Amino acid sequence: MTKFDAHLTELDTPAAIVDVQRMQRNIERMQRCTDGFGVRFRPHVKTTKCTPIVRAQLAAGGRGITVSTLKEATQFHADGIGDILYAVGIVPSKLPQVLALRRRGCDLKIIADSVASASAIAEFGRAQREVFEVWIEVDTDGHRSGVEPDGAALLEVARTLHGNSTRLGGVMAHAGSSYDLDTPEELAAMAEQERAGCVLAAERLRANGLPCPVVSVGSTPTALSAVGLDRVTEVRAGVYVFFDLVMHNVGVCTMNDIAMSVLTTVIGHQIDKGWAIVDAGWMAMSRDRGTEKQRRDFGYGQVCSLDGTVQEGYAVRGANQEHGIVWREGERDSDIAARFPLGSRLRILPNHACATGAQFPEYHALDERGLTRWSRLHGW
Amino acid sequence: MTKFDAHLTELDTPAAIVDVQRMQRNIERMQRCTDGFGVRFRPHVKTTKCTPIVRAQLAAGGRGITVSTLKEATQFHADGIGDILYAVGIVPSKLPQVLALRRRGCDLKIIADSVASASAIAEFGRAQREVFEVWIEVDTDGHRSGVEPDGAALLEVARTLHGNSTRLGGVMAHAGSSYDLDTPEELAAMAEQERAGCVLAAERLRANGLPCPVVSVGSTPTALSAVGLDRVTEVRAGVYVFFDLVMHNVGVCTMNDIAMSVLTTVIGHQIDKGWAIVDAGWMAMSRDRGTEKQRRDFGYGQVCSLDGTVQEGYAVRGANQEHGIVWREGERDSDIAARFPLGSRLRILPNHACATGAQFPEYHALDERGLTRWSRLHGW
Numbered sequence: 001m002t003k004f005d006a007h008l009t010e011l012d013t014p015a016a017i018v019d020v021q022r023m024q025r026n027i028e029r030m031q032r033c034t035d036g037f038g039v040r041f042r043p044h045v046k047t048t049k050c051t052p053i054v055r056a057q058l059a060a061g062g063r064g065i066t067v068s069t070l071k072e073a074t075q076f077h078a079d080g081i082g083d084i085l086y087a088v089g090i091v092p093s094k095l096p097q098v099l100a101l102r103r104r105g106c107d108l109k110i111i112a113d114s115v116a117s118a119s120a121i122a123e124f125g126r127a128q129r130e131v132f133e134v135w136i137e138v139d140t141d142g143h144r145s146g147v148e149p150d151g152a153a154l155l156e157v158a159r160t161l162h163g164n165s166t167r168l169g170g171v172m173a174h175a176g177s178s179y180d181l182d183t184p185e186e187l188a189a190m191a192e193q194e195r196a197g198c199v200l201a202a203e204r205l206r207a208n209g210l211p212c213p214v215v216s217v218g219s220t221p222t223a224l225s226a227v228g229l230d231r232v233t234e235v236r237a238g239v240y241v242f243f244d245l246v247m248h249n250v251g252v253c254t255m256n257d258i259a260m261s262v263l264t265t266v267i268g269h270q271i272d273k274g275w276a277i278v279d280a281g282w283m284a285m286s287r288d289r290g291t292e293k294q295r296r297d298f299g300y301g302q303v304c305s306l307d308g309t310v311q312e313g314y315a316v317r318g319a320n321q322e323h324g325i326v327w328r329e330g331e332r333d334s335d336i337a338a339r340f341p342l343g344s345r346l347r348i349l350p351n352h353a354c355a356t357g358a359q360f361p362e363y364h365a366l367d368e369r370g371l372t373r374w375s376r377l378h379g380w
Numbered sequence: 381m382t383k384f385d386a387h388l389t390e391l392d393t394p395a396a397i398v399d400v401q402r403m404q405r406n407i408e409r410m411q412r413c414t415d416g417f418g419v420r421f422r423p424h425v426k427t428t429k430c431t432p433i434v435r436a437q438l439a440a441g442g443r444g445i446t447v448s449t450l451k452e453a454t455q456f457h458a459d460g461i462g463d464i465l466y467a468v469g470i471v472p473s474k475l476p477q478v479l480a481l482r483r484r485g486c487d488l489k490i491i492a493d494s495v496a497s498a499s500a501i502a503e504f505g506r507a508q509r510e511v512f513e514v515w516i517e518v519d520t521d522g523h524r525s526g527v528e529p530d531g532a533a534l535l536e537v538a539r540t541l542h543g544n545s546t547r548l549g550g551v552m553a554h555a556g557s558s559y560d561l562d563t564p565e566e567l568a569a570m571a572e573q574e575r576a577g578c579v580l581a582a583e584r585l586r587a588n589g590l591p592c593p594v595v596s597v598g599s600t601p602t603a604l605s606a607v608g609l610d611r612v613t614e615v616r617a618g619v620y621v622f623f624d625l626v627m628h629n630v631g632v633c634t635m636n637d638i639a640m641s642v643l644t645t646v647i648g649h650q651i652d653k654g655w656a657i658v659d660a661g662w663m664a665m666s667r668d669r670g671t672e673k674q675r676r677d678f679g680y681g682q683v684c685s686l687d688g689t690v691q692e693g694y695a696v697r698g699a700n701q702e703h704g705i706v707w708r709e710g711e712r713d714s715d716i717a718a719r720f721p722l723g724s725r726l727r728i729l730p731n732h733a734c735a736t737g738a739q740f741p742e743y744h745a746l747d748e749r750g751l752t753r754w755s756r757l758h759g760w
Contacts, residue, residue, distance in 0.1 A: 013473070014760060046701055068663075068702045088702045089647040089657065091723045093393070113648055116722045144703055145648050145657050176700060267469040268493055268525050277469065277525050283448075284760075287667035287735055320556060321426055321734060322448045322468045323524055342496045343471045354701060355667055359738070361759040378758055379741040380394060380664075 007371045008306055008345065013265040014284035016360040017347065018374065019308070020367040022259035023241060024056065030223065030240045031061045037229040042066050042085060042216070044238030047354045049377035050363060051079050053241060066236045070097045071380050077106040085109045085216075087172065087236070089137065089145055092120045099130055109169055113137040113146050114153070118160035125165035133169040134161050135214060136205075140197030141190065143177040149201040158210045170214025171205070173198040174236070178221035182251050182295055187225035194222050199231045224252045242353035245302060249294035255302070255310055260357060261347040262301065263364075264324065266340045274332035275325050276340040280348050282319040286355035300324060301348035301356075303340075308347060316348055324348070387751045388686055388725065393645040394664035396740040397727065398754070399688070400747040402639035403621060404436065410603065410620045411441045417609040422446050422465060422596070424618030427734045429757035430743060431459050433621060446616045450477045451760050457486040465489045465596075467552065467616070469517065469525055472500045479510055489549055493517040493526050494533070498540035505545035513549040514541050515594060516585075520577030521570065523557040529581040538590045550594025551585070553578040554616070558601035562631050562675055567605035574602050579611045604632045622733035625682060629674035635682070635690055640737060641727040642681065643744075644704065646720045654712035655705050656720040660728050662699040666735035680704060681728035681736075683720075688727060696728055704728070 008017065034041035043057040046068035054065060054076060064083030067073045073084050074097075082105070090098065090110040101108045112118045112134050125132045136157050139146030147153040161168045175194035181187050194217045205212040217229070218236035220243075229235065242260040243253035264280035285300040299317035303326055304310050314333075318325035326340065333339065340346065350356035357363070363374045388397065414421035423437040426448035434445060434456060444463030447453045453464050454477075462485070470478065470490040481488045492498045492514050505512045516537050519526030527533040542548045555574035561567050574597045585592040597609070598616035600623075609615065622640040623633040644660035665680040679697035683706055684690050694713075698705035706720065713719065720726065730736035737743070743754045 012477075012760060088659065091645050091647050091659075093645060093723060097392075114722065117648065120723070139650075144698075144700060144705065145650070265471050265473060267471050268497065270519075270525070279468065279471075282668075282735065283738060287669070287732075288662075289667070289669070318524075320524060325524065342494065343473060343500070352667075355662065358663060359759075379739075380392060 007366060008263055011263060011364060011371070013263050013345065014280040015263045016357060016363045017261050017263050018242070018363045018365045019259045019261070020365050022257060023053065026241055026243060026257060026259055027057055027060045030237060033224060034235045035061065037226065037232070037235070039229050039232050040234035042234050042236045043241070044068070044087070044236050045072060045076065047238040047241055048357060050374050051076070052365070052374050054079070054081070057241065066238070069380050070094060070101070071377055073101055073106065073108055075377055077101060077104065082107050085135070085172070087111060087174070089113055090117060090121060092124060095121065095124045098132065099128055102130060102132070109133045109135055111135045111137045111172060112157060112161065115156050115160050118157045122160060122163060122165045131165060131167050133167045135169045135172045135216065136161070136201070138171050138173045138198050138201045140173045140194045141175045141177040146173065149197040149204070154201055154204060155208055158205050162210050168211050170212050170216060170233070171198055171201045172214070172216040175217070175219050175222045178219045179246065179250060181221065182249060184225060184251065187221050187251070188227050191222035191226035195226065195229055195232055202231070220247060221250050221252050239353055244353040245298045245349055245351045246290040246294065249291055249296055255349065258349045260353050260363070261304065261308070261349050262356065264346050264348055266342055266344045266346065268342065269337045271334070271337055274327050274334060274336050276336050278316065278324040278326055278346060279322060280316065280324045281322045283321050284359055285316060285319060285324065285348065285350060286352065286359050288352040288355035290351040298351060301350050304347045304349060306345045306347060387746060388643055391643060391744060391751070393643050393725065394660040395643045396737060396743045397641050397643050398622070398743045398745045399639045399641070400745050402637060403433065406621055406623060406637060406639055407437055407440045410617060413604060414615045415441065417606065417612070417615070419609050419612050420614035422614050422616045423621070424448070424467070424616050425452060425456065427618040427621055428737060430754050431456070432745070432754050434459070434461070437621065446618070449760050450474060450481070451757055453481055453486065453488055455757055457481060457484065462487050465515070467491060467554070469493055469497060470501065471497070472504060475501065475504045478512065479508055482510060482512070489513045489515055491515045491517045491552060492537060492541065495536050495540050498537045502540060502543060502545045511545060511547050513547045515549045515552045515596065516541070516581070518551050518553045518578050518581045520553045520574045521555045521557040523555070526553065529577040529584070534581055534584060535588055538585050542590050548591050550592050550596060550613070551578055551581045552594070552596040555597070555599050555602045558599045559626065559630060561601065562629060564605060564631065567601050567631070568607050571602035571606035575606065575609055575612055582611070600627060601630050601632050619733055624733040625678045625729055625731045626670040626674065629671055629676055635729065638729045640733050640743070641684065641688070641729050642736065644726050644728055646722055646724045646726065648722065649717045651714070651717055654707050654714060654716050656716050658696065658704040658706055658726060659702060660696065660704045661702045663701050664739055665696060665699060665704065665728060665730060666732065666739050668730070668732040668735035670731040678731060681730050684727045684729060686725045686727060
């Protein structure tokens with residue numbers, strides 16, 4: 001880890017720290033990976049919701065962004081980003097916001113996975129004389145939304161969209177169930193399943209005389225595990241920018257790639273139990289227990305020293321709102337108060353960077369020049 | 381539930397809704413309960429971090445507040461509240477903030493549970509010529525921080541504090557393990573254990589010539605389950621103001637007492653699976669799965685109709701960042717799309733009101749006059 005820990009002794013705790021070197025390395029790794037496949041890369045900014053980070057992703061070669069809320073779309077369009085995919089199924093009540101953004105010049109694309117939704121977009125577009133660009137969400141792993149790549153609904157939705165009042169922009173898939181895997185073979189197979197399903201959907205559209213310029217796939221695990229991305233046009237991924245303990249357990253990063261940590265102070269001990277109490281409770285770490293069912297359970301987060309050295313076996317294993325309880329796996333540490341003295345500072349690697357980041361109004365970006373505050377969006 | 385659902389059709393979703401009638405009923409119930417014991421009630425404002433709600437708690441008879449962060453102390457002191465207990469163990473790096481608040485006239489009390497912490501406060505106080513009021517945290521149920529009521533550390537900490545540079549204000553305990561119980565008998569026993577331990581600590585101090593004006597106990601379950609509070613001077617509780625599904629399972633409220641819900645829109649279906657997809661994912665509900673190990677698991681939250689009617693068996697059982705997946709317990713609902721049509725709105729009762737509230741920058745307070753925005757604090 002970057003050895004700039006002297007800067008971390010003055011901050012109020014808890015605080016969310018971004019190791020800029022690691023982040024930049026992660027950004028470049030994903031860009032190289034997708035460049036290698038000859039496909040566009042469209043980062044998903046829901047992980048950070050933070051302008052300087054999104055700028056770094058685009059500077060590295062990202063083309064356009066993916067967002068999870070219209071608030072993100074509004075903010076990042078105001079920041080000068082034109083090409084935005086809102087990757088959550090649209091409903092009529094959100095169309096006026098989409099319209100307003102498009103009228104302000106934002107090339108905002110929306111998604112649909114039902115005739116009901118597609119019809120509502122078409123109807124609203126006709127009434128407003130606006131041609132919405134819509135992509136069809138395809139379900140390649142049964143984990144959430146989307147039409148089946150080989151089902152009748154795909155063509156019905158496409159035919160509803162392909163008209164005067166909407167533009168059928170393509171198909172997109174997200175193999176979210178890749179988060180449940182942890183071997184390279186399974187991950188490569190899931191990446192191929194995501195690719196093949198999305199490509200099948202695109203080819204069925206084309207075979208039926210329907211346009212499908214974009215074939216968009218992605219999740220961090222599948223993007224980094226794909227063997228080939230034949231006939232895919234773009235990849236989307238988000239959490240790779242920071243990585244986290246869930247991704248470590250999935251096997252697509254090492255502990256030393258994790259670029260976000262929570263700076264915390266030791267506020268007490270229960271020496272008889274081998275506990276250190278820290279001021280990073282669940283309000284700081286989030287309630288995400290994503291590693292609970294994985295091959296290694298890190299509680300609410302892996303403990304590191306201030307300079308980032310992993311403290312093997314020590315994790316935040318219990319949490320109340322503003323109290324984290326740290327203990328060693330296995331044998332009780334009777335020297336816990338000497339190891340982590342009152343007032344000393346630790347850094348906790350999170351289970352899930354998207355969830356932990358959301359607990360903070362800002363990141364503190366740490367590089368060789370020191371610390372910079374980077375604000376992030378909160379809410380909708 | 382209050383029948384003002386017409387006001388809820390215009391809001392952007394997801395949104396956090398406060399049913400003001402229910403909230404007021406909950407506030408009055410706790411105040412009556414503590415009045416009945418003849419003790420002061422000091423609400424814990426960490427649940428809501430929201431000025432209009434805290435004002436309602438004080439208007440009903442609350443005296444002083446409890447906070448979980450110095451940000452809350454700063455905000456609520458600026459709002460005119462003088463008597464504040466910061467109920468998380470203090471560390472030296474936070475003392476300058478405490479000093480600044482006290483110098484601005486805030487009667488801010490802090491807590492300690494070790495000689496190391498007590499000494500640091502005393503030393504800082506001497507250097508700054510400030511007499512800090514400190515309460516000793518007592519551990520009555522082994523769940524977190526605090527000294528044992530019958531141990532040597534209690535007196536050592538007290539003697540460190542009782543000097544020229546600090547004022548020993550009392551003892552406080554929080555039986556957080558009451559959240560793990562679910563029968564009136566167990567809860568009453570835990571309330572008595574919390575009371576007896578805290579009173580024992582106070583009496584040992586007095587027997588040793590040390591002052592102990594305040595004997596402060598509390599958690600929502602123990603406060604509402606105590607049979608008597610002999611020799612206690614004040615009660616603290618927080619989540620009672622909204623209640624939630626965890627408290628429902630503990631047995632101290634009914635579903636119809638839960639005063640906070642997340643307004644959400646149905647954004648899609650997977651009809652073959654009996655799923656409705658809503659725009660309240662874990663970013664809205666939080667990752668809190670507090671009911672998972674209780675007698676009834678509500679997933680990420682109980683589904684209600686827009687007017688608040690509980691939809692028995694339907695819960696948000698899966699969640700991604702901005703997608704919640706609703707299905708019925710037991711038999712698949714093949715009519716899910718007719719029951720919860722695309723674009724229709726639902727209200728989701730949360731597992732844990734403190735965690736869900738923190739996901740939102742504001743509440744929308746709903747009463748017979750309509751909706752009012754109530755902002756809440758975020759971060760530290």
